[in-house]
Amino acid sequence: xxxxxxxxxxxxTVPSLGKxxxxxxxxxxxxxxxxSGPRCHVRDGASLSHMMKAECAEAGIAARCLTTTxxxxxxxxRGPMVAVYPQGDWFHLPDRAAVRxxxxxxxxxxxxxxxxxxxxxxxxxxxx
Ligand code: FES
Numbered sequence: 001x002x003x004x005x006x007x008x009x010x011x012x013t014v015p016s017l018g019k020x021x022x023x024x025x026x027x028x029x030x031x032x033x034x035x036s037g038p039r040c041h042v043r044d045g046a047s048l049s050h051m052m053k054a055e056c057a058e059a060g061i062a063a064r065c066l067t068t069t070x071x072x073x074x075x076x077x078r079g080p081m082v083a084v085y086p087q088g089d090w091f092h093l094p095d096r097a098a099v100r101x102x103x104x105x106x107x108x109x110x111x112x113x114x115x116x117x118x119x120x121x122x123x124x125x126x127x128x
Contacts, residue, residue, distance in 0.1 A: 088124025
């Protein structure tokens with residue numbers, strides 16, 4: 001099959017998917033990258049994205065969060081896991097109670113959650 005964007009400008013293909021909202025990314029404060037790679041998946045990582053969205057909605061911050069499922073992000077032994085940007089902090093969230101605490105304490109209150117935090121990205125560590 002020939003993809004329409006291979007031979008011409010991307011502008012030639014719009015509006016290929018219909019909704020105007022699918023043209024630009026939403027405005028958000030937190031990008032939540034939820035791993036759905038194979039090793040997180042066997043630890044019920046698939047539920048983490050749903051729990052995250054539900055907890056964000058319950059806390060009233062759903063519009064401030066863009067939740068994206070990803071492939072393997074490498075620290076499989078820490079799964080199920082989420083990385084939050086632009087903060088650059090990575091968390092192991094093993095159950096619904098941990099997800100709730102993450103949403104309430106980290107996202108809503110800007111607090112640390114050392115019991116579940118295991119990594120800070122280099123860019124965030126450097127303060128850039
Ligand atoms: S499968 Fe999730 S970090 Fe590898």
